[in-house]
Amino acid sequence: MEYFLAVVENKGINGAAAALGVAQPTVSQALRGLERELGVRLFHRIGRGMVLSAAGRSLVGPSRQVLRDVAAAAEQLTASDGAIVGRLDIMAFPALTSGTIVDLIAEFCRRYPQARVRFSELEREDNLESLIRDGHCEFAVAHLPLEAGEGLEIVELGEQEYRLVYPAGTELPEGPVRLSEMPDIPMVFVPRGAAMGDAIEDSIRKAGTRTELAVVTEQRESRLPMVIAGLGGSLVERSVAKSMPGQVVERACEPRFLRAYGLAFDPSTLSPVGQVFVNLVHEYLSDESLPDERLPDERRSQH
Amino acid sequence: MDLHFVTYFVAVVDHGGITKAAQALYISQPSLSQAIRTLERRLGATLFDRTGRRLVLTDAGRTFDLAARRILADVERAKAKVTAVRELEFGRVDVVSYSAFSIDPMVELVRRFRANFPKIVVRVLDTYGPAGVDNALRRGSAEVGVTDLSIGYEGLVTAPIATQELVLATHASLSGRLAAPLTDPVPRALLHSLPLVVDLGDQSNQFRGLLSEGAENVVVDCVHPVTTWELVRRGIGATVVPRRVAQQQMTDVCAFSFDPPLTRDVGIVYRSGEQSPAAAAFIATAAEMATSAVPSEEEE
Numbered sequence: 001m002e003y004f005l006a007v008v009e010n011k012g013i014n015g016a017a018a019a020l021g022v023a024q025p026t027v028s029q030a031l032r033g034l035e036r037e038l039g040v041r042l043f044h045r046i047g048r049g050m051v052l053s054a055a056g057r058s059l060v061g062p063s064r065q066v067l068r069d070v071a072a073a074a075e076q077l078t079a080s081d082g083a084i085v086g087r088l089d090i091m092a093f094p095a096l097t098s099g100t101i102v103d104l105i106a107e108f109c110r111r112y113p114q115a116r117v118r119f120s121e122l123e124r125e126d127n128l129e130s131l132i133r134d135g136h137c138e139f140a141v142a143h144l145p146l147e148a149g150e151g152l153e154i155v156e157l158g159e160q161e162y163r164l165v166y167p168a169g170t171e172l173p174e175g176p177v178r179l180s181e182m183p184d185i186p187m188v189f190v191p192r193g194a195a196m197g198d199a200i201e202d203s204i205r206k207a208g209t210r211t212e213l214a215v216v217t218e219q220r221e222s223r224l225p226m227v228i229a230g231l232g233g234s235l236v237e238r239s240v241a242k243s244m245p246g247q248v249v250e251r252a253c254e255p256r257f258l259r260a261y262g263l264a265f266d267p268s269t270l271s272p273v274g275q276v277f278v279n280l281v282h283e284y285l286s287d288e289s290l291p292d293e294r295l296p297d298e299r300r301s302q303h
Numbered sequence: 304m305d306l307h308f309v310t311y312f313v314a315v316v317d318h319g320g321i322t323k324a325a326q327a328l329y330i331s332q333p334s335l336s337q338a339i340r341t342l343e344r345r346l347g348a349t350l351f352d353r354t355g356r357r358l359v360l361t362d363a364g365r366t367f368d369l370a371a372r373r374i375l376a377d378v379e380r381a382k383a384k385v386t387a388v389r390e391l392e393f394g395r396v397d398v399v400s401y402s403a404f405s406i407d408p409m410v411e412l413v414r415r416f417r418a419n420f421p422k423i424v425v426r427v428l429d430t431y432g433p434a435g436v437d438n439a440l441r442r443g444s445a446e447v448g449v450t451d452l453s454i455g456y457e458g459l460v461t462a463p464i465a466t467q468e469l470v471l472a473t474h475a476s477l478s479g480r481l482a483a484p485l486t487d488p489v490p491r492a493l494l495h496s497l498p499l500v501v502d503l504g505d506q507s508n509q510f511r512g513l514l515s516e517g518a519e520n521v522v523v524d525c526v527h528p529v530t531t532w533e534l535v536r537r538g539i540g541a542t543v544v545p546r547r548v549a550q551q552q553m554t555d556v557c558a559f560s561f562d563p564p565l566t567r568d569v570g571i572v573y574r575s576g577e578q579s580p581a582a583a584a585f586i587a588t589a590a591e592m593a594t595s596a597v598p599s600e601e602e603e
Contacts, residue, residue: 097527218429219405221528
C-alpha cells in the first residue's frame, strides 16, 4: 500500500521508486502483487503513463488511513510514556492557509514535538465530507457554510478578509478604498475560480472601475512579493497583507469582503492525535489572551 | 468572398465610375469591369444601374455598399489589433513554472518584463515540476517555462538565467534550542536531524535525497509556501529555500549555506520555431537578466 500511494503521489513508477529509494522493478512487482491480491486493476497503463482506475481511486483514501494507523502504532511503541505521537492530516483551501490555522499548527508543534503534521491542499470545497470519510485527511479548512457537511462537526476559526495592498510609497488617502475609486494602478490577481476572488472582481467591475491587469498568477505566494517589487496592487488575505509591515501600503476595501471559514472533521472517527488537536482548537478559541496572528516583538523592532 | 472585390466595389462607388477607380487602384479598366461583374454574379444581384452615362447604385447596390464598408472597417480594426500585438502594445504571455521558482527568479523576471513591456499581461501557470513544464509547453498551454535546467527537455530550446543557491532557513528560536550553535556553512547531514517544515510531495525538491529515510524529522509536511515561511519564522522548523526567498520572505530568519553548497541552474525553456511577439520579448528579458545577474550577496 505504501508503494501504491507512492506511485499515486509521484505520478508514476519512476518517481515512486526514486522517492522510496528502491529499484523500479521492486515497485512494479509490489503493485502487480497488490492488483493480483485485490483482483482488480488499480492503474490504467496508457503509453508510458499511469492513470488511476476507478478501483485505484477508491483505494487511495483507505490506504492513507491504514498507513496513518500503522505509523501511529509504530510510534506509540517507541514514544516515551504519554507523549502524543502520530500524524495530523489537515487539508486547506489555498486561500485559507494563513492566520488562525497557522497559529493552531504552530501551537500544536510546540506542545507535541513528537507528533507530525501534514498540511496539504484542498482543491475543491464541495466534497469535504467524502474526503474526510474516505480518510484523505482528518481535518479540512474550508469556507462556511459548507456545501456538503452532514455529519461533520465544524468549528468556526474566523472570518477571512481580503485587503488591498499596493507598493510602498503609493499615495492613498487614509481609510478604506471604495471599489469605485480604486487607484489607477495595474493589478496582480489569481485566476478566477478562487472562492472569494471572483466575488471581489465582479464587484470591482460592477463598481465601474476598469483596473488594468499586470499579472495573473496561479502561484498565490508570489502576489505579495510582486506587489513589493512594484509590479502593481493586489488583493490578499488579511494575514498575508499584514505579514510584511512597512513594505506595502495596505487598505481595507469598501465594501468589505468577509467570509467565515472553519475547521471540519468527523468526531466519530477521530484518531487519538486528532482528538488532542480538537481539544487544542477549543482551548485556543476560548482563550482571549491568545491574540491571533501575533507578531513576535523582535520582528516589529526590525522596521 | 474575395476581399479584393469588396475593395473594388467601394472604390467604384467612391470614384463615381470604373475609369477613375481603375486608375486609383492601379489596375486596368477591363479587369475592374470584369471583377464587378463577377461580384454581381456571385451575389446574384445587380449592383449598378448601367443605363445612364454614370454608374448609379441599385437598391441592392446601396444595401451592399453599407455592408461592404462595414467589412472593410472591420478588416482595418483586425489589422490594427494584429499590429498592436506585433508591436507589443497589447497582448499576453503565458508562462509556466512550479513553486520552487515562484519567487526567485519569477518575481524579478516579471518585474523586468513589465518594465520593458507595460502593456503585456503576464499569466503564470503553476504545475508540479519540470515534467509539468515540459508537458505544458508541448500541449501549447504556455509558451515559456521557467524551470530547472539540470533536467533534459528533448526537442525544446533552453537558456540559462542564473545559478540559484539553496540555503537552510532557520529562526534563532530554533537554532537556540540546538546543542551546538550553527556556523555557516552547515553540513548537509544536518537535514537528518533538524526539525523541518518542507513539502515531501514536491518531486522537484532537490534536497529530498538529502533527507533521512522516512523523513522523521519533518515536523510539518506542508504544501502551502506562505504557511511554510510563517512556520519557519515562528521557529517550528527549518526549511530549504532559494537564498533570495530566505532573505525576502522570512524576516528574522537566518540563511546558512550548505557544505558542499546546494545549487541549481535556473533558466527558461521554450519550443523552437517562431515565437509570438510577447513570448519573444519574454525570452529576451530572460536573456538580459542572465547577463546582468549578479551572484546573490553574501550574508554575514
